[in-house]
Amino acid sequence: MQVKAPRGTYDILPNDSVKWQYIEKIMKDSAESFGFREIRTPLFEHTELFQRGVGQGTDIVSKEMYTFNDRSQRSLTLRPEGTAPCARVLIEHGVFSGVMPVKWYYQGPMFRYDRPQTGRYRQFHQFGVEAFGSNNPYLDAEVIILLVEIFSRLGLSDYELHLNSVGCSVCRDAYRQKLLHYIAPLKERLCQDCRQRYFQNPLRVLDCKIEACHQAIVGYPTIYDSLCPYCQEHYSRVKVALEDNGISYIHDNNLVRGLDYYSNTAFEIHLPGIGAQSAVGGGGRYDGLVKALGGPDIPGIGFALGMERLLLALDRLGKREFSQPSLDAFVVVMNDSYEMQGLQLLNELRRKGIRADKDYGGRSGKAQMKYAGKTAARFVVLVGEEEVEKGFWTLRDMQNKEQFQLGQEELISSIRCVIEAK
Numbered sequence: 001m002q003v004k005a006p007r008g009t010y011d012i013l014p015n016d017s018v019k020w021q022y023i024e025k026i027m028k029d030s031a032e033s034f035g036f037r038e039i040r041t042p043l044f045e046h047t048e049l050f051q052r053g054v055g056q057g058t059d060i061v062s063k064e065m066y067t068f069n070d071r072s073q074r075s076l077t078l079r080p081e082g083t084a085p086c087a088r089v090l091i092e093h094g095v096f097s098g099v100m101p102v103k104w105y106y107q108g109p110m111f112r113y114d115r116p117q118t119g120r121y122r123q124f125h126q127f128g129v130e131a132f133g134s135n136n137p138y139l140d141a142e143v144i145i146l147l148v149e150i151f152s153r154l155g156l157s158d159y160e161l162h163l164n165s166v167g168c169s170v171c172r173d174a175y176r177q178k179l180l181h182y183i184a185p186l187k188e189r190l191c192q193d194c195r196q197r198y199f200q201n202p203l204r205v206l207d208c209k210i211e212a213c214h215q216a217i218v219g220y221p222t223i224y225d226s227l228c229p230y231c232q233e234h235y236s237r238v239k240v241a242l243e244d245n246g247i248s249y250i251h252d253n254n255l256v257r258g259l260d261y262y263s264n265t266a267f268e269i270h271l272p273g274i275g276a277q278s279a280v281g282g283g284g285r286y287d288g289l290v291k292a293l294g295g296p297d298i299p300g301i302g303f304a305l306g307m308e309r310l311l312l313a314l315d316r317l318g319k320r321e322f323s324q325p326s327l328d329a330f331v332v333v334m335n336d337s338y339e340m341q342g343l344q345l346l347n348e349l350r351r352k353g354i355r356a357d358k359d360y361g362g363r364s365g366k367a368q369m370k371y372a373g374k375t376a377a378r379f380v381v382l383v384g385e386e387e388v389e390k391g392f393w394t395l396r397d398m399q400n401k402e403q404f405q406l407g408q409e410e411l412i413s414s415i416r417c418v419i420e421a422k
């Protein structure tokens with residue numbers, strides 16, 4: 001039986017990995033220009049971290065985690081998201097006792113047992129940032145500005161930024177009661193999941209993707225109207241900071257996010273042109289998370305972007321042509337007996353920063369020339385009897401078909417001169 005990649009996973013072949021490298025670099029450069037530094041955490045964690053940090057009532061914890069017992073019967077989970085692991089690091093390494101805020105970014109695979117479709121996978125990749133240690137609303141604005149900066153550097157200007165405040169635990173509790181009261185007589189008209197959500201976390205009924213559920217609760221009280229004075233002030237400062245920085249947003253009463261530890265600012269970024277899975281990233285403030293994980297009462301804010309959906313956007317919206325890395329030089333060994341000289345020359349070229357390769361398939365000189373043409377190398381360097389005996393190399397410029405006989409130093413500087421000018 002042929003073994004295939006598991007459902008919901010996929011391979012990234014070289015033609016596609018150039019696209020990944022392109023967006024990863026933009027994200028890394030953008031985050032670093034905002035003072036964020038990279039953090040890498042394990043791909044699996046103790047299951048309890050996500051149960052406590054993401055919340056039992058969420059879809060992620062209740063139905064999407066890849067959880068298994070290791071050989072010592074410890075329950076481990078492939079990370080479904082990056083925020084709880086960052087909070088764990090903050091506590092475990094005592095980072096919170098140093099200079100605050102701590103600003104981190106991460107990227108890598110996440111795992112959720114979701115129903116695969118375009119833009120939704122079981123192993124997918126996120127780029128995320130987290131800033132711990134300040135509840136200053138301007139930090140919220142900065143994090144959102146970074147998100148928008150990434151989109152602008154990627155040439156994705158047709159985004160929609162949705163913004164809301166989910167309040168603090170005090171105003172949210174009061175709001176929850178109001179919402180429960182409002183939805184109670186309408187419960188029968190909700191989908192099965194929402195009936196469950198009604199008991200576990202009624203706010204999540206608001207972001208159900210099923211239109212009939214929205215219709216059923218039309219006219220519901222908004223959390224915006226229930227915000228306490230502190231949360232109102234916090235939200236309005238975030239909005240003003242965004243406006244002052246030329247960032248437009250849509251206030252979205254339905255935006256409550258699926259995770260229990262969110263507080264105050266919540267946001268999502270959509271690219272309407274890419275189809276059903278148009279939410280490309282989301283984030284918000286999670287002031288209760290570090291404490292919920294047994295650490296000190298330290299606030300935080302962050303976002304995560306789905307790399308696959310960004311790539312889909314770049315492809316669908318035809319935003320960019322990606323060129324493959326090409327060789328600078330191809331060493332053609334005209335006769336087997338000069339293989340060693342060919343290999344030494346090749347290594348010297350590479351040491352000098354020239355992207356070079358040779359044939360290892362036993363091809364004839366003519367076939368190697370043909371193969372060199374396919375690699376699209378700009379230069380071919382011929383290694384034949386005359387060259388080895390007389391101590392020069394023949395350099396052929398594949399673009400204008402000119403040919404020169406040069407000593408090794410001259411050869412290297414001629415190639416470098418052309419590639420540096422590119």
Ligand code: AMP
Nearest residue numbers: 114119120121124279280281282306309
């Ligand atoms: P979340 O951590 O659920 O807030 O998701 C943040 C972003 O990660 C989303 O906006 C998506 O772009 C991406 N994402 C979440 N789940 C998946 C998935 N199963 N497959 C692909 N991308 C995903």
